[in-house]
Amino acid sequence: MISIRNVSKWFGEFQALKKCSAEVHKGEVVVICGPSGSGKSTLIKCVNGLESFQEGEIWVDGISVADRKTDLPKLRSRVGMVFQHFELFPHLSILDNITLAQCRVLGRSKKQAVEKAVQLLELVGLAEQKPKFPAQLSGGQQQRVAIARALAMDPIAMLFDEPTSALDPEMINEVLDVMVELAQSGMTMLVVTHEMGFAKRVANRIIFMDRGEVVEDRPKQTFFENPETNRARQFLSKILTH
Amino acid sequence: MAFDWSSIPGSLPILWQGMIVTLQITLVGALVGILLGTLLALLRLSPSRLLSWLSAAYVTVFRSIPLVMVLFWFHLILIPLVVGLLFPGKRLELGFITALTAFSLFEASYYAEIIRAGILSVTKGQFNAGLALGMNRRQVMRLVILPQALRRMIPLLLTQAIILFQDSTLVYVINLDDFFRKAYNVGNTVGTLNEMILFAGAVYLVICTLASGCVRQLHRKLTVPAREIA
Numbered sequence: 001m002i003s004i005r006n007v008s009k010w011f012g013e014f015q016a017l018k019k020c021s022a023e024v025h026k027g028e029v030v031v032i033c034g035p036s037g038s039g040k041s042t043l044i045k046c047v048n049g050l051e052s053f054q055e056g057e058i059w060v061d062g063i064s065v066a067d068r069k070t071d072l073p074k075l076r077s078r079v080g081m082v083f084q085h086f087e088l089f090p091h092l093s094i095l096d097n098i099t100l101a102q103c104r105v106l107g108r109s110k111k112q113a114v115e116k117a118v119q120l121l122e123l124v125g126l127a128e129q130k131p132k133f134p135a136q137l138s139g140g141q142q143q144r145v146a147i148a149r150a151l152a153m154d155p156i157a158m159l160f161d162e163p164t165s166a167l168d169p170e171m172i173n174e175v176l177d178v179m180v181e182l183a184q185s186g187m188t189m190l191v192v193t194h195e196m197g198f199a200k201r202v203a204n205r206i207i208f209m210d211r212g213e214v215v216e217d218r219p220k221q222t223f224f225e226n227p228e229t230n231r232a233r234q235f236l237s238k239i240l241t242h
Numbered sequence: 243m244a245f246d247w248s249s250i251p252g253s254l255p256i257l258w259q260g261m262i263v264t265l266q267i268t269l270v271g272a273l274v275g276i277l278l279g280t281l282l283a284l285l286r287l288s289p290s291r292l293l294s295w296l297s298a299a300y301v302t303v304f305r306s307i308p309l310v311m312v313l314f315w316f317h318l319i320l321i322p323l324v325v326g327l328l329f330p331g332k333r334l335e336l337g338f339i340t341a342l343t344a345f346s347l348f349e350a351s352y353y354a355e356i357i358r359a360g361i362l363s364v365t366k367g368q369f370n371a372g373l374a375l376g377m378n379r380r381q382v383m384r385l386v387i388l389p390q391a392l393r394r395m396i397p398l399l400l401t402q403a404i405i406l407f408q409d410s411t412l413v414y415v416i417n418l419d420d421f422f423r424k425a426y427n428v429g430n431t432v433g434t435l436n437e438m439i440l441f442a443g444a445v446y447l448v449i450c451t452l453a454s455g456c457v458r459q460l461h462r463k464l465t466v467p468a469r470e471i472a
Contacts (some may be wrong), residue, residue, distance in 0.1 A: 045370075048374060050370050050373060050374065073373070073376050073377065073378045074376065076373060076374055076375070076376045077375065077376025078376075079374075080374075081371075081374035083367060083370070083371060083374075085367055087367045087368055087370070087371035088371075089368065089371070089372075089386055089390075090390065091389050091390050091393060100375075100385060101375035101376060101377060104377060104381055104385065105375060105376040105377055105381075106376075149375070150374075150375075153375065153376065
């Protein structure tokens with residue numbers, strides 16, 4: 001479904017990604033973890049073309065992201081993305097946040113879009129919030145709306161870029177619960193996160209990145225029980241000790 | 243020195259005619275200025291280097307020339323030239339057209355900078371969120387970025403319009419009878435120039451103070467409702 005092959009990216013002199021490769025098959029949940037500044041967020045943003053890269057290839061459902069002829073808006077409309085800072089549109093109500101792209105990009109009627117939005121708001125447990133504005137919701141609620149907004153496009157895969165990093169601790173679980181449910185429903189997911197509990201529960205594979213490189217890419221059991229590299233072992237010991 | 247205010251009540255209808263001219267210049271200057279300013283801001287931020295440069299040049303030129311000179315040039319050279327080409331041989335009263343054109347184009351350069359700052363104040367994350375949903379750049383700009391930018395900028399846009407309202411008095415240099423020039427003329431004719439100028443000043447003061455108060459109120463109302471802190 002998502003195939004990342006030897007992707008390299010430079011910001012000026014600085015090489016942010018070094019020949020990164022990874023595969024996400026249909027229905028798989030793959031978690032990317034690693035220290036901050038290791039290139040995780042940059043890599044996931046390359047998948048839907050929000051970041052460009054200079055070398056390598058990324059294929060999503062058989063379509064090349066870097067190909068100049070690719071209709072990127074169309075590709076992006078089929079791949080949902082959830083951001084660290086939610087990025088709900090503050091000038092629109094919760095309902096309008098979820099219907100906007102359905103109407104403008106997919107050409108759905110207002111009625112269809114509203115039906116879909118209500119159905120998804122119920123899924124994330126926020127149906128009664130639909131007339132409110134984003135700033136009236138808590139962080140956890142906003143992130144659940146953001147997930148609903150992405151799902152409203154009926155995506156073939158979902159990208160999560162540190163979806164719980166900006167949340168207060170007591171709100172993390174409400175977001176993870178939605179993500180777990182989504183994973184169990186068979187959604188293809190690529191998730192950048194430090195939430196190892198989530199990874200242990202639903203991930204098929206773990207990708208460990210450090211300094212722009214994919215250092216490990218292994219099934220979760222072997223990754224947690226027996227990390228291959230020192231760098232991964234150190235990282236795990238730092239975040240799992242408490 | 244004794245003041246003689248007696249000529250004011252009788253001249254109010256004449257002054258009102260001038261006020262209509264003043265308000266028309268303000269309204270047209272602000273509306274066209276905002277539309278053109280938005281266009282200039284979008285060009286300035288467009289990926290095309292040429293368009294961006296052209297927009298920057300426009301803004302720099304107009305912001306570097308005193309408004310009085312802009313009015314003079316439009317009055318003496320540009321408008322007669324253009325009208326001469328379009329309607330050869332006709333003699334038209336051009337003062338009003340000149341004022342509207344000059345103010346619109348001049349104000350656009352100021353509005354462009356305000357709106358550009360507004361667009362830049364919306365974070366890249368919002369842009370990415372729009373793109374990630376499959377919208378193209380124009381859609382993101384129109385549906386996500388501009389509504390937020392303009393909303394944030396409304397107080398500044400209106401404040402600029404209040405400045406424009408005051409600056410419109412400069413049309414006296416092209417012999418256009420706005421409120422101030424009417425007052426000046428009446429005062430000159432009747433012999434109560436000091437009183438008329440003081441009165442005109444008071445009118446500007448009251449209108450601008452009231453308008454500023456309204457802008458503050460509006461600013462409060464526009465703030466998007468935030469979460470109540472329990």
